[in-house]
Amino acid sequence: MLDTFVIPLLQIAVLVNALLVTVTFLVLMERKVMGWAQARLGPMRVGPYGILQAIVDPIKLILKEDITPANADRFVFTLAPIMSLVPALVVFSVIPFGPEQPYYIADINVGLLFIISVTSIGVYGIILGGWSSNSKYPLLASLRASAQLISYEIAVVMTLVSVVLTAGTLNMIGIVEAQREAGLWFAFVQPVACVLVFIGGLAETNRLPFDLPEAETELTGGFHTEYSGMRFSLFFLAEYANIIVISAIVALMFFGGWMRPFPNVEALAFLDLIPGWVWFCGKIFFFLYLFVWIRATFPRYRYDQLMAIGWKVLIPIAIGNLVLTGIAKVVL
Amino acid sequence: MEAFVFYLLATLILGLGIMVITARSAVHSVLFLVLNFLLVAILYVTLSAQFVAVIQVLVYAGGIVVLYLFVVMLVSLKKAPELRSDSRRVARTGLLLAGAVLAELIAIVWYTSANGSAPPAQAASDFPPRLAGDAMLNTERLGWVLYTEYLIPFEVASMLLLVAMIGAIVLAKKNL
Amino acid sequence: MLEITPLHYSVLSAALFMIGVIGVLVRRNIIIIFMSIELILNAVNINLVALSDQLQNLIGQVFVVFVIAVAAAEAAVGLGIIIAFYRNKETVNIDEMSLMRW
16 A cells, blocks of 8 residues: 555655746746846846746636636547646656665656657647637647657657667666666767757757747747637646756766766766765756756747757657667677 | 446446447547446456556547547537438438348357457467566556567657658648 | 457457448548558457467467558558648548549
8 A cells, every 4th residue: 555555645745846846947947048048147137036927927827817718629628738748747757866766756667658658648648729719820730730749759759869889778777787887878879869859859848949839930839829827827837847858868868867977887876865866866967957058049940940950850760760779789 | 346346337438438439529528438448448457558548548538538639629509510401311221231231240259259258368478579578567567568568669650650740730721 | 258359359359340340331531431440450360369369379469560560551651641632722621532643
């Protein structure tokens, strides 16, 4: 009873709350970093250096009126944000923050496949949200978004397969342990795959330079134009939770998860004083920062350019990488 | 516990199946279909077929049904097709035929459970070829079988997918 | 009642199969007919996986993989046909799809 229900529920409660708090502060971090990148200060009014902005924003969103458009499909309109948030949260059940029990919720032997398949459910939220609003721009945006997500998903999955080939397992803990055995982070073994997964991750989470589904200058805001209040914030949460998921996947699969840098070098053993989950969170935050940095740096692609990059560049590179990995695996 | 999970899942799967074919709007149908597939995937997990369960979610729920949703949204109709024809007559004939098939299926199930006992559980050891004994996991074993014993069907399936892909492009593109 | 035998799974599979058949026969919207066919394929898959578990034999699961591949191919081509047809005739009612050429 204690092991099957109480402890997992406690873990889930801690994880979900930590995640939601992280998301609120992630928004603040994004605004601050964007501000610094553009030589301004970012939010400064609420609390010292605007730190309390992270608490004020959610309160504002919750208190706002929740409007349903007159001709919207009410059932689907309410379901869509839920369908986009739930997969993003479910993924965290198999992401390990450390090698032993209290640091992961479930250790399943098809962990990576589980992550890929559950994140692929998230596209429904976007399609249905755009359709049920019964409005032109959201519909166009959702068609764009789903085409983009599906195209880039192919590239990302094929790239991840080459990493699985290197590690020889689909288990997330197993992949990290394989990096310990190899003595190298997979970022150095599979540099192409690492870059590809990160680019694909940018596209899958609708971030700049691939944020066409939310291009406010073309689509008046994207698939969630008609949403407001709590239902809008669910979409918002889902997007940021997905960014954290991608960062966590990159950190786990290419940057050694909870392991310190150079896990086999004895001279650096003093770094083990820092617990593993802190390393892992630190790596996640580095990639979160990278997401914001890229947003501040790059302009948005045109839609045809986006599709051309997905299908004509990323997927061929992914296939080539997979074939090379296979050959290397057989030869070595 | 096992029985409870099975009955719960079975009820939900059948209920959602009925909702798929009775829903007024095609988008609602697609939605119920997704939920149905997700529940079937959970059923596979209870049958210790983890790989198939994940593939079910990835390919069916994440791929095929998204395609359906796309087509439903592209083919947005002003009037539901049912309204244009004599649906009552069609429904009656359909239900009659379906009832006949159901009777047949029940007869088969009843006959087999009455006459032949279930075939004995085969020893796990003679299949698949022993790679690492019983420690092999579901995914590994499936991969092993798929790439040794079923290699040619597997390649045929990949050819089928290639042909389907080319066919879909030819059909959907206005002018090549 | 409390022990779940393969018969239970067969009955579930048969019932889901029937729901699919009824959908194919009763509905006129070709997209919903396609979805009913997916339900039928799923019913078959449930049976295969249940028997694979019962016999401790992986062939059932191998077949499920092939069924899913065929379903994907069928969906791609079938929906392509629907789009091509809709472009010409502006309908998805199968009663109006009686012409072999136009």
